[in-house]
Amino acid sequence: MKLFRRAIVLRKTITSAAILIAILSAGVALAESDAHKSFDLLKGMQGEWAGKNQQGQPIQVTFRVTAGGSALMSEIHEHGMDGGPENMITMFHMDGDRLIMTHYCGAGNQPRMKVVAADAKSVSFEFFDGTNIGPGDGHMQQVTFREPDADHHVEEWVFVDHGKEMKDLFTLERVK
Secondary structure, three states: HHHHHHHHHHHHHHHHHHHHHHHHHHHHHHHHHHHHHHHHHHHHEEEEEEEEOOOOOOOEEEEEEHHHHHHEEEEEEEOOOOOOOOEEEEEEEEOEEEEEEEEOOOOOOOEEEEEEEEEOOOEEEEEEEEEEEOOOOOOEEEEEEEEEEEOOEEEEEEEEOOOOEEEEEEEEEOOO
C-alpha cells in the first residue's frame, strides 16, 4: 500500500512539473514570437523607398535582407549639413529572444538599441549601449518605424546631444 501511495505522489509531482515546464515554455515562445514578428515586419520593408525628411529634403532608404535571412540592413541616403552625401547604415538582428539594432551613424559612433514597444504596424527601439560614445556625446537615442501599409512607412529618429533632443521624421513611399 505504501508503494502505491508513493507512486501516486510521484505521478502527481511529475505531472505538476510537466505543467509548470509547459507554462514557462509558452511564455518564452510568446516572447520569441513577438520579437520575430517585429523582425518580420521590418524584413517586409525590403526594397527601395523615397520620400522627404522633416525639413522637406529628399531622402532615400534601402532595406536588404542579408546573412541568410538572419540580418536586415537599412541604408539611409541623404545629404548632410555640408550638402555632401551622408549615408548611414543600420543593421537589425535577433540576439537570443530579442531584436536589436546597431546604427552606424554619421556622427562617427555606433549606438545599439533594443525593442521597447511593438505592435502589428510599428517597432520602437531605444538606446542601451554603443561604441565611440563618450559622456554627453551626441548619439541616436530612439527610433520608431511605422508601416501604415505595404507601400508607405515613417521613421522617427531621436538624436540626443548633451541632454538636448533633436527629432527627424522621414516619410517614405515604396519605389516601384
